[in-house]
Amino acid sequence: PNQNYRRKAQELILAVWLEARFSKKQILELYLNRVYFGAGAYGIEAASQRYFGKPARELSLGESALLAGLMKGPSR
Structure with a gap:
C-alpha cells in the first residue's frame, strides 16, 4: 500500500x-510454495491435495488453471 x-x-x-x-x-x-490458495492451503502441493486429492505433479492443465485463478481471490 x-x-x-x-x-x-x-x-x-x-x-x-x-x-x-x-x-x-x-x-x-x-512463490508457488508459499502463496495462499484458500481453505487453509498454503503452497501448490497443499492446494492440490486439498482441492483434488492428488499430488501437484498429477494435475491436469484445467486443474492447474483453476489453482492459478485461486491465487487472485482465494475467498471468492
Whole structure:
C-alpha cells in the first residue's frame, strides 16, 4: 500500500538480488510454495491435495488453471 519512491527503490533492489541469485523457474517455485490458495492451503502441493486429492505433479492443465485463478481471490 505504501507506494513511495523509497518503497519502490527497496522493491527494485530486492528484485535485482532475486534475479541474480535464482532462475525464473526457481523464483516461481518459491512463490508457488508459499502463496495462499484458500481453505487453509498454503503452497501448490497443499492446494492440490486439498482441492483434488492428488499430488501437484498429477494435475491436469484445467486443474492447474483453476489453482492459478485461486491465487487472485482465494475467498471468492
